Amino acid sequence: MRIAIAATGAVLFACGAAALAVGLGAFGAPADRPLLDPALARFAGERGWFLPVATGVAEIVALVGQLWLVVQARGVVHRWWPDVDPETRGRAAAAAEDLGRDARAMPGVGDVRVRLTGTADRPRLLVRITCAGDTLISEVYGELGAGPVERYRRAVGMPDLPVVVRFHMAVPRPGRRRRPHLEPA
Structure with a gap:
């Protein structure tokens, strides 16, 4: 469009x-x-x-x-810039750091980005996770939903907060050569 x-x-x-x-x-x-x-x-x-x-x-x-x-x-x-009060915004930032740290500790997870978006009436949480190519997405998704996401919802005070999780695979792009890592002598 x-x-x-x-x-x-x-x-x-x-x-x-x-x-x-x-x-x-x-x-x-x-x-x-x-x-x-x-x-x-x-x-x-x-x-x-x-x-x-x-x-x-x-x-x-x-x-x-x-x-x-x-x-x-x-x-x-x-x-x-979510349409929430400053207190909730501060709690959301602290909870996002915790969620990111917990998600990065999961096997196969590389990078995690967490962002609270939306309006005061319809907020939502966006989570972008970059995983290795051989990671089992279902396991990461299950662990994420059972632990870190629920802690985030409790910390922010929004037990029914919708969460959108987007997974991205960290695969090397074709045509790009990786430089060999040389150890200093």
């Missing part, structure tokens, strides 16, 4: 830039020539309703676009 929105935005930006360039006299067009075709200008002049309706539609589209941007920005803000 983001690719389609970006492509649409790029096309609209290019159309606007081209119209501005033509209006300023680029592409060999005289600058005093009207931007609209004379037939379209005549049509708009003969029908008094055309320009107010076109303006109204353009304003509605612009308003919908601005509302969409506000909703998207709000989502990004809540993803990075």
Whole structure:
């Protein structure tokens, strides 16, 4: 969906830039020539309703676009800065350190990132775990849910906090050579 929105935005930006360039006299067009075709200008002049309706539609589209941007920005803000009180935020940071330390102690787990996100009405915990390629994910998931996640929920005071766990495998990328580790002599 983001690719389609970006492509649409790029096309609209290019159309606007081209119209501005033509209006300023680029592409060999005289600058005093009207931007609209004379037939379209005549049509708009003969029908008094055309320009107010076109303006109204353009304003509605612009308003919908601005509302969409506000909703998207709000989502990004809540993803990075949860809408909870400062006391809960402090408890969440301390509990996240404990959860990360406990998860890293599990066999096969390399890196752990913990983040409390969402709003005050709908908070959630995001846990990103990087494991070795031969790690049994089900065992890590079971141990994580039985111990560290429950302790996090108790520490934060949210016993029904939804948790999203994302596992990533730490495998070397193809085509990249690892440099041999040389011991100093």
